[in-house]
Amino acid sequence: MINCFRRYVETYLSHNVCMTHSPPLIIGAGPVGMAAASFLSRYDIIPRIVDKRAEPSKFSKALAINPRTLELFEASGITDKLLALGRKIHGATIHRNGRIVAEVDFEELEHRFPFMLALSQSATERVLREDLAERGIEIERQIELVESPNLAEGKAELVHVETQANESVTAPWILATDGAHSVARKSVHVPFPGDTYDRAWILDDIPLATDFAPDRAHIKLQDDGFLFLMPVYTGEEKPGEPTVWRVIGNYPEPLAQLTESNPIGESQWNSSFHIAHRLVESMNVGKVYFAGDAAHLHSPVGARGMNLGIEDVWVFAELAKRDELSLYHQQRWPVDNAIVQRIRTITGFVKAESFIKRTLRNLLAPRMLHWKSVRETMLKTVSGLDHPVPLLNTKPEEPPAEEGRRSRRRERNQ
Known part of the structure; x- marks a missing residue:
């Protein structure tokens, strides 16, 4: 941070930009992003995690944690x-x-x-925040990813919401857990096909x-x-x-x-x-990887939204540990696709x-x-x-x- 500040001053604030080479970057500190940071830290991969919100949401989209997620969180x-x-x-x-x-x-x-x-999701997030604090990982709030033309190369453009200061970050990889309206997904122009009722x-x-x-x-x-x-x-x-x-x-x-x-x-x-049922055409573009709602959407009928995202990032962390992130799309897309299609069918039957x-x-x-x-x-x-x-x-x-x-x-x- 001292070096970053020195470079910031040396530019005389001419562009209000600070260039940094950062650790792996997680965009979005909802339950999926926080779970990713927790899983990764077990393997001494300490990411930077940022979120545009000033504070956690008080509302809970997800209400239930399934047996698979309980398995994944055990260790x-x-x-x-x-x-x-x-x-x-x-x-x-x-x-x-x-x-x-x-x-x-x-x-x-x-x-x-x-x-x-x-x-409730708010309670689950509280547990995850406490876990990250115990691991020495701080969530940096009011930092927003803006559309970044070179994001696929690991180059992210961030805005500090409170001060409007810009920051250009180069990360070894970026995990996008920034939700259904993912800026990361839009930045790399990955298609997000599907339908909305x-x-x-x-x-x-x-x-x-x-x-x-x-x-x-x-x-x-x-x-x-x-x-x-x-x-x-x-x-x-x-x-x-x-x-x-x-x-x-x-x-x-x-x-x-x-x-x-x-x-x-x-x-x-x-x-x-x-209700929407959608899935990205690719789980990654270059150095950008997608998980949770940034990757797939489906109705709440299957109770899988948050749970499926947590499974995404558990697999992501295991592959990162092995330096095998090239296998992420291969391991996750077929699974996520099958689940989205199954829940679309069940939802159609239920809503009738x-x-x-x-x-x-x-x-x-x-x-x-x-x-x-x-x-x-x-x-x-x-x-x-x-x-x-x-x-x-x-x-x-x-x-x-x-x-x-x-x-x-x-x-x-x-």
């Missing part, structure tokens, strides 16, 4: 911290006309993490008085749409507080469809959004925006979920266990089938 010691804060979601319940028509349970996976962990979906996080089991996700199949409900946990709940639920639906006012539930407090967050499609969905979905092969596909897709990760060498220690089921039932009944 870093992060999994235990997440488990201490979150709540276990043991399965999903499908409702139709006021009654339960089907259920799926994660214990069918026979995995050492037979559940989804409900924990016209009809908006509505999201509401609100305390509810309801009979819905708080250790499960719930899907309501309606004649004219659908509703998805999931409890929201931050790890800071107080005894006696009502459970906050996330309600998502393809209705203008999804809360009006909750005839068996009553809001008992103010909405904590509501938003409308459009024509009368005929909704009628077929309402008739078929409950029956299909009684088929073992369909339940297995659904569970593996949501849990992230629908494909192997070649560099993940550890095999889960699975309890004997019956013993595992009994122990988990005892846990749920406590």
Whole structure:
């Protein structure tokens, strides 16, 4: 920094630019970017991580951590911290006309993490920030990547938002985790093909008085749409507080469809959004690599967004350790493509925006979920266990089938 400041002064501020040769650069300090920094630091690869936001977001797009992500975080010691804060979601319940028509349970996976962990993205980010602080990695905030014509060569143009000072950085590689509107992706002109649905979906996080089991996700199949409900946990709940639920639906006012539930407090967050399914044509261009929403988008139906991004950067760190980043596209693009396409298909079935499609969905979905092969596909897709990760060498220690089921039932009944 002293040398940089000296060069800055020597130019008499004529261009307000400081040229530096930096360590590897991560653009974006959301959960995917922070996970990347944590994974890399285990191998003594200490990146610089910058983010244009002045402070972390208070809102949580992601609500659940899947078994695959819990596996990937184990060696870093992060999994235990997440488990201490979150709540276990043991399965999903499908409702139709006021009654339960089907259920799926994660214990069918026979995995050492037979559940989804409900924990808000803001809480997950808090754990990751603390982990980075323990590793001596500081997130540099209010530093924004602007479109950089030579980014593929590792040359990034940064702007310090508060002072408007410019900084030109040359990095050995750049990992872009800067989200759906990635400036890095635009800088290298990589295509991001896919589609966006016209009809908006509505999201509401609100305390509810309801009979819905708080250790499960719930899907309501309606004649004219659908509703998805999931409890929201931050790890800071107080005894006696009502459970906050996330309600998502393809209705203008999804809360009006909750005839068996009553809001008992103010909405904590509501938003409308459009579903997109997209995937970059290449996971890297030159020295720029993409992960998370900068690389792929899909609906929340599969609960894979943040989780898939964390898997991206776990693989990235393993390849960086081996000096084999040339294999990143080969290892990640086929996996990400298969998942995006699968979730597009599932989403199309769930949203069913024509009368005929909704009628077929309402008739078929409950029956299909009684088929073992369909339940297995659904569970593996949501849990992230629908494909192997070649560099993940550890095999889960699975309890004997019956013993595992009994122990988990005892846990749920406590």
